[in-house]
Amino acid sequence: MTSILTPARGEQPIFRVNPVAKLTTALVLGVALLLSLDWVSAAVALACEIVLMIWAGVGARRLGLRVLPILLASLVAGVTIALYGRPSGATHFAFLFARVSDGSLTLATATVLRILAIALPALVLFLTVDPTDLADGLGQVLHLPSRFVLGALAALRLAGLFLDDWRSLELARRARGTADRGRLRRFAGQAFALLVLSIRRGSKLATAMEARGFGGSTRRTWARESRFGWPEAFLILIGLGVAAAAIAAAVLAGTWSFLGRP
Amino acid sequence: MVLQDPDSQVILARVGDDVAFGCENLGVARDEIWRRVRESLDAVGLDVPPDYPTARLSGGQKQRLALAGVLAMRPGLLLLDEPTANLDSKGVDDVRDAVGRVLDRRDSTLVVIEHRVETWLDLVDRVIVLKAGAGVVADGSPSEVLAREGKRLAASGVWVPRYPPTVPVRKSTPGSTLLHAHELAIGRARGATIQHELEIEVAAGSALAVTGPNGSGKSTLGLTLGGLLAPLAGTLDASGLARGLSPDPYRWKSRELVSRIGSVFQDPEHQFLAATVREELAVGPRVLKLTRAEIATQVEDLAERLRLTTLLAANPFTLSGGEKRRLSVATALITRPPLLIVDEPTFGQDSRTWAELVRIFAELLDAGSALVAITHDAAFVTALADSELVLAARAEVRQ
Numbered sequence: 001m002t003s004i005l006t007p008a009r010g011e012q013p014i015f016r017v018n019p020v021a022k023l024t025t026a027l028v029l030g031v032a033l034l035l036s037l038d039w040v041s042a043a044v045a046l047a048c049e050i051v052l053m054i055w056a057g058v059g060a061r062r063l064g065l066r067v068l069p070i071l072l073a074s075l076v077a078g079v080t081i082a083l084y085g086r087p088s089g090a091t092h093f094a095f096l097f098a099r100v101s102d103g104s105l106t107l108a109t110a111t112v113l114r115i116l117a118i119a120l121p122a123l124v125l126f127l128t129v130d131p132t133d134l135a136d137g138l139g140q141v142l143h144l145p146s147r148f149v150l151g152a153l154a155a156l157r158l159a160g161l162f163l164d165d166w167r168s169l170e171l172a173r174r175a176r177g178t179a180d181r182g183r184l185r186r187f188a189g190q191a192f193a194l195l196v197l198s199i200r201r202g203s204k205l206a207t208a209m210e211a212r213g214f215g216g217s218t219r220r221t222w223a224r225e226s227r228f229g230w231p232e233a234f235l236i237l238i239g240l241g242v243a244a245a246a247i248a249a250a251v252l253a254g255t256w257s258f259l260g261r262p
Numbered sequence: 263m264v265l266q267d268p269d270s271q272v273i274l275a276r277v278g279d280d281v282a283f284g285c286e287n288l289g290v291a292r293d294e295i296w297r298r299v300r301e302s303l304d305a306v307g308l309d310v311p312p313d314y315p316t317a318r319l320s321g322g323q324k325q326r327l328a329l330a331g332v333l334a335m336r337p338g339l340l341l342l343d344e345p346t347a348n349l350d351s352k353g354v355d356d357v358r359d360a361v362g363r364v365l366d367r368r369d370s371t372l373v374v375i376e377h378r379v380e381t382w383l384d385l386v387d388r389v390i391v392l393k394a395g396a397g398v399v400a401d402g403s404p405s406e407v408l409a410r411e412g413k414r415l416a417a418s419g420v421w422v423p424r425y426p427p428t429v430p431v432r433k434s435t436p437g438s439t440l441l442h443a444h445e446l447a448i449g450r451a452r453g454a455t456i457q458h459e460l461e462i463e464v465a466a467g468s469a470l471a472v473t474g475p476n477g478s479g480k481s482t483l484g485l486t487l488g489g490l491l492a493p494l495a496g497t498l499d500a501s502g503l504a505r506g507l508s509p510d511p512y513r514w515k516s517r518e519l520v521s522r523i524g525s526v527f528q529d530p531e532h533q534f535l536a537a538t539v540r541e542e543l544a545v546g547p548r549v550l551k552l553t554r555a556e557i558a559t560q561v562e563d564l565a566e567r568l569r570l571t572t573l574l575a576a577n578p579f580t581l582s583g584g585e586k587r588r589l590s591v592a593t594a595l596i597t598r599p600p601l602l603i604v605d606e607p608t609f610g611q612d613s614r615t616w617a618e619l620v621r622i623f624a625e626l627l628d629a630g631s632a633l634v635a636i637t638h639d640a641a642f643v644t645a646l647a648d649s650e651l652v653l654a655a656r657a658e659v660r661q
Contacts, residue, residue: 132275154273160317161269165532167450171490172533176593177520177549189535196579197531204270211263212273212331213287223282223295 012057020137021232022125025239032243041250042113048242074115082108140226263341268324278312284335302330306360320476322353342374347610350638378421419612427617429645430624437466445496448486469633471643474653480636488525488603517549524594528605530586534578546597584615603634
């Protein structure tokens with residue numbers, strides 16, 4: 001069986017930090033970096049993050065290929081903005097609607113840095129989260145309703161089964177002789193079959209959960225305590241520190257522009 | 263309560279959490295929960311650490327996990343609904359023994375719903391026989407009820423120890439070689455070899471049974487021999503079936519495959535394509551471009567032979583387990599492939615459907631077709647197989 005719930009484990013302390021703290025930190029950094037559109041704040045944040053990541057033992061090797069899509073996306077966004085962004089200053093190159101100017105180049109650099117500065121920490125923080133721990137945290141620290149949190153966690157386990165189902169459906173269609181033509185129609189048929197199967201699995205799972213007393217009126221206990229202590233506070237503080245440093249640097253350098261206002 | 267399907271009863275990703283789930287819902291204190299988790303895992307004989315991923319458990323282990331989850335809630339009544347229907351013989355014994363141990367340790371009541379009577383005979387004190395529309399037919403001690411009702415129960419599809427289903431006598435003799443595998447390596451994806459260096463020969467009119475524990479690659483072998491998965495190494499030569507095509511069945515087109523090799527999957531629902539049984543049976547012949555009249559005759563004939571005639575207008579998904587199995591076998595048979603590959607055809611079937619399947623396969627073999635059956639069912643192997651390939655358990659690769 002394919003599972004997407006395999007526990008994320010590692011030696012580094014970052015793996016042990018409560019997922020709720022990681023969520024908060026990623027959120028703090030994201031919001032702070034969205035406030036301004038300049039390149040100084042993004043560059044400072046990114047530099048701090050890379051240093052911190054290496055210090056925490058989550059280097060390039062660990063992230064590997066997973067950084068690649070983000071890197072590509074940021075570069076594509078950068079090129080687009082360099083060509084079509086709001087022009088100002090000296091124009092270096094123009095073709096049809098494309099105008100590469102000082103202004104658009106600065107904006108492009110800022111965008112590439114900003115996407116990386118927001119996405120990288122989010123990626124690291126979530127790669128080190130075990131879904132089960134996240135559910136514990138959401139239920140106990142944030143006190144979200146356990147019905148939703150555990151329902152979602154249980155459903156996530158089924159998602160792995162759907163991957164297996166999909167492969168079986170594909171092979172079964174070849175075995176039945178209908179896999180040569182009509183790719184689109186076959187896909188639609190297969191998707192419908194998967195929907196039927198998944199609804200059945202879902203309702204069976206719901207029965208099994210109810211049979212174990214889920215959704216009753218008793219106040220639920222949690223087998224494992226989701227702790228929120230010094231390491232968590234420390235991580236959020238680091239996040240706040242990086243955000244503050246980035247904003248301060250931008251203000252000092254005079255590039256700070258609140259929500260893009262000049 | 264423990265139900266039939268092992269997969270849909272696992273709730274969480276870690277063994278310990280799954281057992282604790284019921285206790286959490288009942289509001290049991292934390293220390294007490296973990297005490298109960300250890301005690302329950304011990305009682306069902308599931309010897310894995312609490313953070314072991316549930317996805318790695320076998321079917322029998324999953325059923326014992328479900329049982330442990332129920333036990334941890336300290337119920338006065340254990341209600342089991344065919345808890346061993348989807349398990350191999352070792353899984354059945356493990357679950358039955360686990361329930362036995364639990365009953366020895368605690369004063370719980372056990373209610374078990376089952377059509378394989380023999381499994382639970384030593385554990386139960388009372389047997390109640392229900393009949394559709396007629397309510398309670400018999401009620402009493404096991405020996406008494408089985409002596410009085412045994413024959414009638416067996417006729418209605420219940421597995422009764424003293425009344426095994428009748429098995430036809432095999433008449434065919436093996437003919438020419440249809441398929442030959444040499445140093446075959448199999449797996450679902452490149453780099454994930456499950457078995458290698460397999461030597462297999464399938465001859466016309468012969469039945470090969472593939473057996474082995476869960477995870478040994480039986481189903482993967484079936485899919486590979488059926489031209490659905492590519493061999494990872496070695497050769498698979500189906501010249502005996504090719505009729506002018508390449509000897510490697512994986513290269514055949516989907517429509518070329520249906521008239522040469524029929525594959526019946528373990529889960530019939532994966533193979534259903536149409537809204538009615540009649541349409542479902544017509545899929546194969548339509549691919550082969552038969553005329554409408556020919557298709558109609560073939561569908562009627564086969565439906566008659568497999569007792570599906572009254573169901574022709576029904577939706578395949580609404581059929582009972584036994585009917586679904588018969589239909590999925592019928593969809594493969596209708597294009598008359600010289601080789602039929604079936605994956606666990608008798609899983610969870612009542613004795614009547616079992617006997618019917620064995621009869622159909624025996625007729626097919628006598629008519630010169632070949633059969634490859636992936637199975638856990640020892641009685642099925644004895645009844646049909648000319649040879650048996652036992653796959654060894656895969657050495658678990660730890661990362």
